[in-house]
Amino acid sequence: MINVIREPLIFEISSPGKTAIKLPELDVPEKSDLLAEVPLRADIEGFPEVSETEVTRHFTRLSQMNYCVDFGFYPLGSCTMKYNPKINEKIAGMDCYTNVHPLASEKLTQGNLELMKILENLLGEITGLDAVSLQPAAGAHGELTGMMLIRAHHLNNGHPRKYVLIPDSAHGTNPSSAHICGYQVKEIKSNERGTISLEDLEKEMTEEVAALMVTNPNTLGVFESDICQIADLVHAKGGLVYMDGANLNALAGITRPGDMKVDVMHLNLHKTFSTPHGGGGPGSGPVAVKKILEPYLPVPVIEEKEGKYFFNYNRPKSIGKVKSFYGQFLVMLKALSYILALGPEGLREMAEVAVLNSNYLRRSLDSLYHLKYDSPTLHECVFSDKYQQEFGVSNLDISKRLLDYGLHPPTMSFPLIVHGALMIEPTETESRRDLDLFIGAMKAIDREARENPELLKAAPHITYVRRLDEVQAARHPVLRWEEKK
Amino acid sequence: MSYIPISDQDKKEMLAAIGVKSIEELFNCIPESIRLKGLLNLPGSLSEAEILGYFKEKGNKNSYNRYLSFLGGGAYDHYIPTVVDYLSSRGEFISPYTPYQPEVSQGTLQTIFEFQTLICQLTDLDIANASLYDGATGAAEAVLMAQRIKNKKRLLVASNLNPQYRQVIYTYTKNLGLEVVEIPYDEMGRVDLKGLESAFNPETSVLLCQSPNFFGVIEDLKTLADLSHRHEALLAVVISEPISLGLLEAPGKLGADIVTGEAQSFGLPLSFGGPYLGFMASQKEFVRQLPGRIAGETIDVEGRRGFVLTLSTREQHIRREKATSNICTNQAHCALRATIYLETLGRQGLRKLAWLNLQKAAYALEQLLAIPGVSRKFSGPVFNEFVLEFPEPWKNLSQKLEDKGILGGLALGNDYRGLDNCALITVTEKHTRENIEAYGQALREVLK
Amino acid sequence: MYPANLYYTKDHEWLKVEGEEAVVGITDFAQQQLGDIIYAELPPAGKDLEAHQVLGSLESVKSVSDIYCPVSGEVLGVNSELSQAPDLINKDPYGQGWLVRLKLKDKAELDALMKAADYEKYLEGLEH
Incomplete structure (x- = not known):
């Protein structure tokens, strides 16, 4: 990397009266008595004022301080930092997609609905599962959605159950998602191969266990070869198998979670399907499910009748909405573009x-x-x-x-x-x-x-x-810039 | 096209180095019985030009762009300055991971720090996080945060909060044994104070309301804060049109304890609903209950300023099931766009933009109210959205307007009883005087 | 390293008896294992704690560790200095880095705790 100029915070290069954009003049008669009884602010204290050159240089210089996939090798385990094809960005930037209001009627957005349905179907084929919801915003959100589907299934059978089993090798979002769904977490020990110990699982698997969350291949990169026996053990007690699909990049086209008796999983479009991580999002975490969980999927679901696509909100068993609107739409387009290219x-x-x-x-x-x-x-x-x-x-x-x-x-x-x-x-x-x-x-x-x-x-x-003092950052948190007075 | 830079010759040499005969052999750990026997049933592979053609063809099936739209209600069509697209498209911003290696992620980290600062300045609160998925999940996270702080199980939610946000709150809370109580609205379109007063009880942890609310009406936050605090509950405020913060008093100054919301208006296109940008701000004393990532300032071994992700012990990768939230990947790139957008507009720009929205909406309101049969449903003060009542069901009217090329507003009848004849109409700085007058003209014609 | 006038637990807390009251902290071994402590979450005064119940937690940059109450008792007060200077736990674990003061419920419970020599033996066992 070139020796970059040390770039201050934007607030430190701000000076009164500057702006980087010219806004239009008011073309309607001005009213002076608006908001007479509403408390208004005199100012936005500390807010920056800079020119277009300064904004451009600021962010260009900041960009130079980032390592990125476009620059080089990025071998973060479980993060799947693969190359992000440029055509995908171009598609996601097309006006016919970016300009569409999410609450416009289905009649006016047939192209979007069709593309979402196509992506659902393709992800269903890749995972070997029966139905897909594209609504979850990221992997952890997909996990939470999946856990909610499992809970709804058990509730429908009269009892939500109490525990979720999670291997000790799992990513932290797994126990956290299970917990936010109202479950207590029980850890399953890994055996000497680094995989789930069948013995331990058998001991822990009771009729109070709602589900097993399994990452396959797991975070060691090891395939759970006993996955079918594991699933049988869980199913025998009425539990369900959740698969964390973070590592689907190892399996796509080779084997399918549905064929491994998995009941529900999430996919990370920002891992397996090449959409960029953007420095920490946006991702997209669709869930795919077996038939038995389909009634509980978030609303709306996309359906088709005589070539017309529409949103169906009338789903009495649905867990409800997990997010505004329909999910990270532009991210879906990138993933679809990738699948079509491959x-x-x-x-x-x-x-x-x-x-x-x-x-x-x-x-x-x-x-x-x-x-x-x-x-x-x-x-x-x-x-x-x-x-x-x-x-x-x-x-x-x-x-x-x-x-x-x-x-x-x-x-x-x-x-x-x-x-x-x-x-x-x-x-x-x-x-x-x-x-x-x-x-x-x-x-x-x-x-x-x-x-x-x-x-x-x-x-x-x-x-x-160079190495930053994380202890000081946490002991004496400075979480925003403040004007020195 | 697989974007794979490994040649057949490479493969041969690498297999030899590994000591196996075929790639197939590397998959021996997967039982034969569950291996796919053939190829997946997928289309492709398409060339780049074919892909482009494919998406052009599908995009043409969206006729939305041919209409003059007055839709809002949680997603707003604002002008996006060119620098926002230009700068945010840089590979150095699009293609890094979460900044876990701060020494080579200062661009992302400093941007998050600036974003947090901007949100604090707009809300007049001490702390803000790096982002949440969107306004709806932000609202759900806000009530969960309040519940952790107060350790009480009753949550009051304004019924004039965006219906989608309420639905997400229900989805999140129903598994946790929490009680959600909806507070009615009054004839001003604001939270009904009498209904609110009687809804508080000693088990109440929070009142969550939206301002401007789903009817576009600006709430009396000061009164709501005083009431909540008198009942030892927190006030959480949702902002779904944050351009309003250019003019309206900061919610923190009026007593809000948590402010969350949707920042799509800050430089993100409508995009059929996503990706959008959730944000959350609060007071310093609650920092350990804040969900999501936070960047903080520190120094390196040479004493130079730098930024890191901090207070991570709140988060799932460390605290696992005891974490404040399960959120991991968030909306960093959207927050970057918002940061560029706000810094481009700056202090004067945001204020002027808010004023333009206010004035244009007021002009539209006046024009439409001049039409016989049209009346205001709610009397409260509005920013850039308002609810009108018509002499016939909006469903019929909106269809007639659509036939004239106008999307006149959002129907409210599905979410609110008794509002079948009403619509929520949104006007931004992008609407010209001609647009507004064209709407008036069309409405006049269809109401004849 | 391990003062003789204290009682010790297997979870690396120490306890010092002062009449009917006791002070609780973590051992030097524990603070070394945890590394730089950035935050101490401690119980409110007046809280009744059972022996082995979670008393609070200590955070380092990349970990959170629960602290267990060595014996039953009521929390009389906590070390308020720690909110500003959690590093006292690292610097002076047996002195200024104390965590809570308890009113003892049952002195007989002390018999279940280790003396310094036992604790040192216990640590040796851990290191092998």
Whole structure:
């Protein structure tokens, strides 16, 4: 990265009287007595005032301080940071989509409804499930929606049940989503392969358990090979199986959750289906369900009759709405564009190369970095800092040093069952050259850990800012700019 | 097209390095019985030009753009300055992940920090988060937050809160054993104070209301805050048309404890309902109950200012089932757009924009009221939306207007009993005098 | 490292008896494990706590740990300094970094706690 000018906060370069936009003059007669009895503000204290040049330079300079997929390798495990095709952005920016009001009648928005229905059907085919709702805004929102569907199903049978079982390797949103849906969480221990222990599951699975939440392949990148037996165990007690689809990138076109006896799952369009992460959203987290859960899907559902599409709100068993309107519509368009570009063969190749790339990385690094679980892995693998810890070097130090090599680090401190985790997911959109760059850097860092651990502990050295004091940030929170008086 | 930069030769060499004979072998951990035998039944693969043609063809089936629209009710058509699209389209903003590595994410983090500051300034509250999904989930998060603070199970929700927001609140709360009570509205279109007074009880944690509310009427927040506080409850205020904050007194100054809402108006296109932008602000003392990500200021080892995600112990990745919310991915890029938008407009710009909206709506109101048979349904003060009553059901009227190329407003009859003859009409700075007069002319004709 | 005049628990809390009252904190081992503490969530005065019940929690940047009440008792007060200076727990765990003061309910419960020597042995066991 070029040596960027240090950019102040916009408030610090503000000066009175400036604006970056000319607004139209009022073309109707002005009324002076409006809002006579309403408390009005005299000013917006502290609000910035800058010119168009300054806004443009401000955000261009800020942009230079960001690492991004367009720039380089971004191997965050479980985040699926794949390349975001540019055509998708162009489509999502078309006036015929961006200008449409969500409450316009269906007659005027047939194109949108049709596209949403098409996407629902394609996601149904990819997951092997019977019905899809596109409404949830992101993965965690999809999890919550899925949990609500499960609860509605049990309530319909007379009793919502009490517990949700979640493996200890799960992402934090799983227990949180279950809890917000009114369930108590019981943790299932992983076995020595890093997968769900059938024994433990059998012990915990009672008629008070509403569901098992399972990520497959799990956060270690290991496929739950016993998934059908697991599902049978859960179903035998009347429970349902929820699958966290965060790692669908490893499976699309290879196998289908529906065929693994999964009852409900969410998909992350911003992972598997290439829509950009935008620095933390917007994502999109559709849920896909088996027939038995279809009556409970959020309203409205899209239906078609004689070539006309419409929203059906008359769904007495529905859990209701989980979000305004119909979901993250523009994100859906990007995902649909991606699926159309790939086609069935491309989708399978996507999963194949994601798994190939991951295994190539694993094999290239497994002599230098510790693998707690040596089970075969699919799209990601989780190393740890165990060997480097002998020299006092942690996963944090390794990660920060990678920044000096111009590479983004893997996911750290997660899954919780691997101490000092380095969770690596390359995705299929990385070239051999970029993979080898990363491998080379990881090898060099291992050497540095032995020879000069202090170099790593002080890393990064050449970034825009160096290690930041997170303790101070949390102990004495400064969460907004304030005018110095 | 799979966007895959691995050649067949690469594959061969990589398989050899791994020590397997085929890619197939890497999937051996998946039982044969559940593997797909053939290809999925999907269309494609299409070329880029074909994809573009496909979406053009489908987009042409949307006839909405051929109409002059006065629809609002939670989604507003405002002009978006060119710099917003231009700057937000940069790959450095579109293609990074959540800023977990602050050293290489200062662009995103500083933007969030500026966004939080702008929201605090607009609401006159101490703290704001990095974003929530939208106004509806923001409203649900606000009542859950109030419930955690007060540890009481009764929630009062204004019936003139956007119906979709109310529906989402019901969806979220019904599994948690919370009691939601709807407060009626009065003839001004505001929260009915008598009904409100009698709804408070010692178990009440919060009153949630919207201002301007779903009828476009500006609430008397000061009175609502005083009443809520007298009953030891919090006041949470939803803002779904935040352009109004350019003129109206900040809700924090009037006593609101939590302000949440929809910031789509700040530089996000209508987009058929999403992605939009939820926001939330509150007082410092409640920071540990705030849902969602928060950026904070700190220094690096060389003493230079930098920003990090902070107070993460509230969040699901650390506190798991005890987290304040399950939200993870939020609407960061939408918040970036809002930040660029607000900084582009600036202090004077936002005030003038709010004033334009107010004046244009007032002109439209006057024009439409001059038509025989048209009356105001509610007498309360309005910003850029208002409810009119007509001599016949709006369903019929709106169809007749549509035939004349005008989408005259939103029907209220489905959500509110007795309002079948009413519509919510929205006017923004994009409506010209000619647009407004054309609407008046058309309405005059169809009412004849 | 582990003062002799204190009682200890397996969850790494210490307890100091002062007549009918007791002060509770976390051990040096515990503060080292937690790292820099950024926030202490403590119970309101007047709250009755059972032995082993969650008394509050301590937060570091990337973790939250529950603190358990070593014995039953009523909370008489909490260390109000901690809201401004949670780092006292790191700097002086047995002194200025104390957490709560309790009114003891049943002194017999003290018998179930460890003395310093036992606690040190217990820690050695953990490290292997």
